[in-house]
Amino acid sequence: MAETARGMLGASCAWLRAASPVARIAPRLRPRIGVALVTIGALLFPVISRNDANIDSAANALAFAALALGLNIVVGFAGLLDLGYAAFFAIGAYTYGAFASYQIEPAWSGFWEPFQWLGLVAHTGDVVHFTVSFWLMLPISAAVAAFFGVLFGAPTLRLKGDYLAIVTLGFGEIVPIVARNTPSVTNGAMGLNGVAAPQLFGWSFGIDATPYYYVGVALVALLIFTSTRLKSSRIGRAWMAIREDEIAAAAMGINRVKFKLLAFAIGAAFAGATGTYFVAKLQTATPEMFMFPVSVMILVMIVFGGIGSVWGVVLGAMILQILQSWFLEDLSQWLHWLGRLIHVGWLQQVELSSSIEMIFGVILVTMMLYRRQGLIPATRPVQALSMTEQTAHVGSGGSSHNFDRLTGLGALDREAEGPLLAVTDMTVRFGGLVALRSVELTVP
């Protein structure tokens, strides 16, 4: 009975799948159409919404999507657990902040004249202040953050797992503390003031959320593009090999030092550019914006979305950020309204946004229990072999096969004289144990 029911269910599912409009699109076109729909939706959103607060929430969510993409390179691709990722966000933010605000004001002198002519500085009275363009600072901040990524990454190269996490946690704590205690550059806990808004052809973005939203869309699109291209390349494969088995990766010719540092640098560059975007949008920066909870939140976003999955982490970041800044407030309003309707006092005072950490925790536990691979898993299941494929005759392969590319294999083309491999007097000790004693081995 149950068998029949399951069979019928399976059949109807198959029928539904076949009848749905998606099934009529060629499988190769489906991802492209999906991307096109998401792009159109993202571009039309401000036109449809017309609510500045919502557009502002979406622009913030895009910043976090960009951060999640960057952390995904380090944690998702290369498998290096980084608990201090917000440090690079801070470095990017303060790099722009310092060069586009009234914070650093050296005395005016002839030295600054060429810079003034280039538009990088302006002078009011006898002091200089920096007015470097936002568009120029985006790549510069990314490069500065990448430099610090390599700097922080280098001492952690020999560490993995828990130890790596603790050291990165340390760096994540150091950067905001340095920012707080360097008031000459960062204005300390008071926060930078007067960070310039971006300008495009002489038109300042000001405080309207819509232009920032579009910059955010462009930034996230660029980072998605970068992530997907890298993931499917030689570099992405090397990162995943290091993630899966570091020793084997090294034995297969992957330079661990180089590729780990590359992951740190690219991940940090993403955060640096995002920091610039975020500060330009907020027009201030305080050390509190980059503390440990931010690093954890980005990590939660990528775990929620699907660690290692480019579209997954974007979705995870957008959902959690919009939940926090937009949906929870609406939900609180509805609960207040419901409380008034049914005369329940406590329901009228519920503030869901203030218990966001608890809600994140519940989401995370639920995900770990029921969908550990995240919303959009990084790997998709491959269809099992059919019965005929499984029982197909096993060809003998081997030398009977006609190889046309395997030439160059082997030692026949070598020029050097002498044996191919000569091991002499090899002794290996593990503590007191002599594993090998003066072993000789020659391969002609």
Add this chain to the structure above:
Amino acid sequence: MIGPNGSGKSTLFNAITGLVTPESGEVRFAGESIARLPPHRVLDRGMARTFQNLRLFPGLTVLENVMIGRHARLSTGAVGALLRLPGSQREEEEAREHCREILAIFGNRLIPRADHVVSSLSYANRRRVEIARALASSPKLLLLDEPTAGMNPAETQELASQIKGLNQLGLAIVLIEHKLDVVVRLADKVVVLDHGEKIAEGTPDAVRRDEEVMRAYLGRSAAIA
């Protein structure tokens, strides 16, 4: 290369390929010293290996695993990957073709499973993937650490003939093996290790009659009897 368990066979492989730093000793490969080079440089010189207890990348597909073996022979950098420059694209395409051809060495054992995650494969197939991964780097010398472990007699014979075939193509192979029929069939020269020391070297027949070897394998009394 044969020897009882714990006699140092795998340690010797590790020391040659740079995974273990030897206390003393010299390794010369094709006339150049490779002692104390990091493992990735050793592979770059043309020496590839497999591991006794399988070190594949379990979350990746068969083809991806083999493509990683090709890593050292490719040169695409971040910019090439990002912009998909014509050169990088051609290189990627050629690498994929090359890897598919290596999978074909094992008949149709691996070809239909090229897009399957390695962790879903049978033990024998994982051993084949590891050999394919090592072959993808176009090595001059291949170090195989018990390639037939966990295979049934038929699969063992099949793999033995494939290894023989690779050898006939010109590839030098150092093989650690416990199954003596495979050793006798494949080896030109046998080296016997015991307690970290080389106790015998020679043709399979000569080694089989060696008293030291019998003692190492069967114990003192058996050798005397």
